[in-house]
Amino acid sequence: MLNKLFVIAALLLPACFAHAHEYKAGELEIAHPWSQELPPNAPTVAAYFVISNPGKTDDRLLSVDSPITAEAQLHEHVMQGDLMKMQQVPDVVIPAGGKVTFAPMAYHVMLLNPKDRSLLSDGKRFPLTLHFEKAGDVTVEVAVQKKPPQDTKAHDHAQ
Numbered sequence: 001m002l003n004k005l006f007v008i009a010a011l012l013l014p015a016c017f018a019h020a021h022e023y024k025a026g027e028l029e030i031a032h033p034w035s036q037e038l039p040p041n042a043p044t045v046a047a048y049f050v051i052s053n054p055g056k057t058d059d060r061l062l063s064v065d066s067p068i069t070a071e072a073q074l075h076e077h078v079m080q081g082d083l084m085k086m087q088q089v090p091d092v093v094i095p096a097g098g099k100v101t102f103a104p105m106a107y108h109v110m111l112l113n114p115k116d117r118s119l120l121s122d123g124k125r126f127p128l129t130l131h132f133e134k135a136g137d138v139t140v141e142v143a144v145q146k147k148p149p150q151d152t153k154a155h156d157h158a159q
Helices: 002-019
Strands: 022-025 028-036 044-053 059-065 069-078 083-088 092-094 100-101 107-111 125-132 136-145
Touching: 028 100, 028 125, 044 059, 044 136, 059 069, 083 100
Parallel strands: 028 136
Antiparallel strands: 022 028, 028 044, 044 100, 044 107, 059 092, 059 125, 069 083, 069 107, 125 136
C-alpha cells in the first residue's frame, strides 16, 4: 500500500510543478506572466506579471524582448487631468522589500506588431525576456488567456 502511495505522489508531483508559473532572477521573483488573447486586427497586445523584491536593495527592469515581436516596450497608465493616458517608460524600479504589479491600467509590456498571431490565442505560451539592472536576464513563459486572472489588481504599482 505504501509503495502505491509513493507511485501516486511521484506521478502527481510533476503535474504540480507544470502548473507553477513563477520565476526567479537574483533576489527577484516573477509571478504568473500572462497576456490576454490578441483581438482580431489588433496591432498590439500587452503582457502582465508581478515582480516581488524581498531583497535589501532596489533593482530596475531596464527592458524586455520577445521573439514574437520586433519591438517590446515598458508602459504605464497615468491619470492626466480627467483622462487616463498610456505612456512608454524607460525603466521600472522594483523597490527593496516591495513589489510592482504589471496589470491592465497599470504598468504593462506592450508587444508591437506581433509576427505570428497564432501564438497569441487562448492556451498558448510565448517567451518574454526581462532585463534587470542587478538580477540580470530571465526568460519567462507568458500564458495567453481569454480572460484576466481573478486576482489581477490594477493600480497596484508598488507596495
